[in-house]
Amino acid sequence: MRAVLHHGPRDIRVETVPDPVLLEPTDAIVRVTLSCICGSDLWPYRRQDAPEHAHRIGHEFLGVVEEVGADVRTLAVGDLVIAPFMYSCGDCEFCRAGLQTSCVRGGFYGSESIGGGQGQVVRVPLADGTLVAAPVGEDDPRLPALLTLSDVMATGHHAAVSAGVGAGSHVVVIGDGAVGLCGVLAAHRLGAERITLLSTHEDRAAIGRRFGATEVIAERGEAAVAAVLERTDGLGAPHVMECVGMQGSWDTAVRIARPGGTIGYVGVPNGVDEGLDLSVLFRRNVTVRGGVAPARAYLPELLADVLDGTIDPSPVFDLELSLEEAPEGYAAMDQRRATKVLLRP
Numbered sequence: 001m002r003a004v005l006h007h008g009p010r011d012i013r014v015e016t017v018p019d020p021v022l023l024e025p026t027d028a029i030v031r032v033t034l035s036c037i038c039g040s041d042l043w044p045y046r047r048q049d050a051p052e053h054a055h056r057i058g059h060e061f062l063g064v065v066e067e068v069g070a071d072v073r074t075l076a077v078g079d080l081v082i083a084p085f086m087y088s089c090g091d092c093e094f095c096r097a098g099l100q101t102s103c104v105r106g107g108f109y110g111s112e113s114i115g116g117g118q119g120q121v122v123r124v125p126l127a128d129g130t131l132v133a134a135p136v137g138e139d140d141p142r143l144p145a146l147l148t149l150s151d152v153m154a155t156g157h158h159a160a161v162s163a164g165v166g167a168g169s170h171v172v173v174i175g176d177g178a179v180g181l182c183g184v185l186a187a188h189r190l191g192a193e194r195i196t197l198l199s200t201h202e203d204r205a206a207i208g209r210r211f212g213a214t215e216v217i218a219e220r221g222e223a224a225v226a227a228v229l230e231r232t233d234g235l236g237a238p239h240v241m242e243c244v245g246m247q248g249s250w251d252t253a254v255r256i257a258r259p260g261g262t263i264g265y266v267g268v269p270n271g272v273d274e275g276l277d278l279s280v281l282f283r284r285n286v287t288v289r290g291g292v293a294p295a296r297a298y299l300p301e302l303l304a305d306v307l308d309g310t311i312d313p314s315p316v317f318d319l320e321l322s323l324e325e326a327p328e329g330y331a332a333m334d335q336r337r338a339t340k341v342l343l344r345p
């Protein structure tokens, strides 16, 4: 079968690899119907040092169950399943608490034995605890929307929940990538009344407005902080969603959070070398919550809302390619020619 491998700095190749087989009785073999490239796939892609060995990549996919191990109870061959971006047992202390990302038996895709989501077939460990079946066929037009539940929509939702967004909230969303845009949709879904999106890209701002942003601030850094303060009587926003993970976005988040407010963060920290200004957070009693999103915990409720048409996050995909064209997909996202790339095997 064909799969995407990361070889080194900006070196992505599609190669023939062995077909995965069941290794554990709790495994499922899933034939991928749709996968996509994540903003976090760009971090290894952009690294200057090459990995020791070329490795499989991709962690967002959905597909059809082709084989199940003897101990798999809740899934059957032929089920269309959505894979959260990490696998988890569903049974340990953390899984039962809805924090499947800390599962004591869980882990990430991308190793040789498990494979990556950007491939034609994936061996999914701990299938019962990981995969969520959706009552749709392989040609259902909602598949791209369902694929976002693998990561970006669940992560945007986690940002909104962590920021304490609810009915009538005013929230500022920092980041106009797929996660930030899904964060806007999630905040809207939770009943936020005023959603301010910081976005300097007109095409992304347009998706944000479609998702429920009530205002867009097309500034960065100091100017963005000034614009938020100006629109909030100099006090800042009660809810802030940090969906980038860099020093600059964190500095903005800290400075625009209102006294007593909450910052929900989901951006993978990258170069936040100076850290957070604790004296400001302390003085203003600002809460910081969030982290890696337990997509598996949110999947059932978000799935229901995609199926009944309440939310449609699929507009975050603005480029569709074949799996063979994955290298071009990475380049397009790296050069910001695409927000998020859908891959069809």
Ligand SMILES: [Zn+2]
Pocket (backbone or CB within 6 Å): 038, 039, 040, 059, 060, 085, 151, 152
């Ligand atoms: Zn991802």
Ligand SMILES: [Zn+2]
Pocket (backbone or CB within 6 Å): 088, 089, 090, 091, 092, 093, 094, 095, 096, 100, 102, 103, 104, 105, 106
């Ligand atoms: Zn677990």
